[in-house]
Amino acid sequence: MQISFKRPSILPGFWPAFSYSILYLTLIVLVPLSAVLLKSVSSSWEHLWKTITAPNVVAAYRLSFGASLVAGLISVVVGFLVAWVLVRYEFPAKSLVDALVDLPFALPTAVAGIALTSLYTENGWIGQYLAPLGIKVAFTPWGVVVALTFIGLPFVIRSVQPVLSDADQELEEAAASLGASRWQTFSRVIFLLVRPALLTGFALAFARALGEYGSVIFISGNMPMRTEIAPLLIVTKLEQYDYSGATAIALVMLIASFGILLGINLVQRHTRRHMAAE
Amino acid sequence: MASVAVELPGKISGIARRDPRWVRRGLTLMALFFIGLFIVLPLAAVFVQAFAKGWAAYADAITDPNTRSAIYLSLLTVGIAVPLNTAFGIAAAWAVTKFHFAGRDVLVTLIDIPFGVSPVISGLIYVLVFGAQGWFGPWLNEHNIRIIFAVPGIILATTFVTFPFVARELIALMECQGSDEEEAALVLGASGWQMFYRVTLPNIKWGLLYGVVLCTARALGEFGAVSVVSGHIRGETNTLPLHVEILYNEYNYSGAFAVASLLSVIAVISLALKKFLEWKTSQER
């Protein structure tokens, strides 16, 4: 029996649709992306290494990864809370709030960037209350964290919401009938159900935060060694026509984000198997 | 599973009742506080700052020639990137959901790639291909074609960044709907195109619109990728978000926020459209 590429079907249009898609995908996505790989391969290994180990680059990686991590964690906590309230409680204008959750997705990053900056500078609406306490947000790494939390929240909320709303009421009732307190039911039953979604949401927020540019560069202040994020360094290198330097930094970031996305995939697959076994 | 809301606020049947009232109130207030803090305040700040110098200054900022060419360029970009990605989205969804072939899952994963790439890198890759030192750099130079630091580059980068939106939405929807109706149409004597226009398109129209709205909103607001390939040439290669940056860096805050408010209005409209179309799509599944 020959193994064919495609199962025969009476529906028309496969080859035109397929070839157009592959062509378009290759031209717009695959070929340009491969430029990163090819460029890094063509540069000398030492130059690559020197670039990515330069002190300001390392500092930028540390900031990008660190701030993304912290922002991701904050997003998980706050996002879970918001998702919980949205799914399980009622309050006026709930659908408005639910729609607002998507705002960071919809708002252009530059707009978010300048808005957040204006809020957290020393005479900003929020900054003015923090200044007397000695807390500075704008132009510090904390500003970066705030911006990254803004864009990361919706990922967590939208990952957790469906899982919470699908959660079988009967599980909680069973736990209660077996004598569990409300807190125990939460920590032992509900939380475990939601944990994979929290992981996914965290990973998505983290991956997005790593590469985020527009929301961050206004509030960060872009001070070398302190508040420069990795994407900014790529831009700087490009402005200096140091293509291979820019590529080197980009390569590291690409590997990181694809690694994370792969991780999410594996977690999701593992969960599905785990859940199906029940 | 649904908890039915009864008329009196705070008195809900079902699971919610099992949490003590103070827990419910407390958590709700905390959640609303965070939403207010993280989401509502920034949005409000945009509009307040935009009008900080009064209506006249706002109108000036909006009608300024540079603003107008930024609007024009943004619209042009959307006008090219969105239809191209929509055509791709329909083609890819058709191939992927109605047929079984080797590598189908790989194709679906590949479509998601632009989501995982930082905006700045999305611009970088086009610089590497078309920039002065890029693969085609010398050739383009000879023929006096400018892609990077010119409009074509902006359109390309925007196309890349908004690539998956329509495709993903359609793939999810069409996967759900199955192929029965198309088969029925063919057996009844419809030609391929008749089947597509009379059966497939009407069934996916809300999902399609939803994907297009997402794609458009992102295309209008894209900053990082466009920033890299633009040249920031005022009046020529600035989209609206880039224009916001320029005004801001010149300390023209009210001007920057005025332009930002335009983008925010579009963002809010797209959110409303999204909600509406989400509701419509859920009826079609």
Place this chain on the structure above:
Amino acid sequence: MSIQVEHISKRFGTYEALRDVSLKIEKGELVALLGPSGSGKTTLLRIIAGLELPDSGTIHLNEEDATKSTARERQVGFVFQHYALFRHLTVFENIAFGLRVRPRTARPREGEIRERVEKLLKLIQLEWLGDRYPNQLSGGQRQRVALARALAVEPRVLLLDEPFGALDVKVRKELRRWLRRLHDELHVASVFVTHDQEEALEVSDRVAIMSQGRIEQVGTPGEVYENPANAFVYRFLGDVNLFHERAESARASSPDSNGAVGYARPHELEVLRCSETTNGAIIATVRYVGAAGPVVRLELWREDTGDSLDAEISRERYRDLQLKVGDKVQVNARHLRVFGSE
């Protein structure tokens, strides 16, 4: 129109759905393809319709080779298991669809389309529902619309895929009879797929029983029920009791079937009080008496083999025997069927 299916085979990946299947359907017949899931009946139906392409074999429609022609060219009417009504079109537009998509030269005028659709609506008794959308109809109504839609293009053969599968028992029975009457009126050759043997036997002119991609037997309902070709057919068409001993001691008619299995239907078992025993008879204990219904069902347990037997006796016989749980009875298999060892 007649349909001739010859040596059709079909695989999906490594799964063999049909193995060398041949079948002839005469003009105007109503044939049922009966079998459990996975037997290949739906695949065969779809291949006849032109919705799937066979790996090997031929299809002839009215003596003409149709193997390579498209579904459109074959002029078949197909009714899908889940109706596949066009969800964004009204009932009227659904039925008119086949007429509307005809090329301009073959398309009837709008007035004529309207007439034909209204006639069909009357036929399916849904005249007042023309403006409704499919999601406003019940399952039974949707099924009838799907049928009308298929009939609107005056197909040469009508193919139905588990037409009543998703419906309530009562609705199923009604629609079943309605389909038979419709067929008698229209005289269109029809093939329908089902896993319900009662349905197949009640409605069709002939039944083709399928299992694992092969046709086990073809015949009229009476034929396949009275003379099943093998154990599979016999078991599929009704409840069975199995007798695993040497044929003679169970009074079978083939004395040389060593190690064969004997089959009997519940109503073919004779139940006697133990006092009327003869030697070598089968003794069983009454485990359960189901006395509500047109016949009395007994569940009996044989001590010697540990097998369970289901018997059906008339209510008069039950009254005569005065059986209760725990009683010992003798069981005779009046007409034991043997198919050879399994």
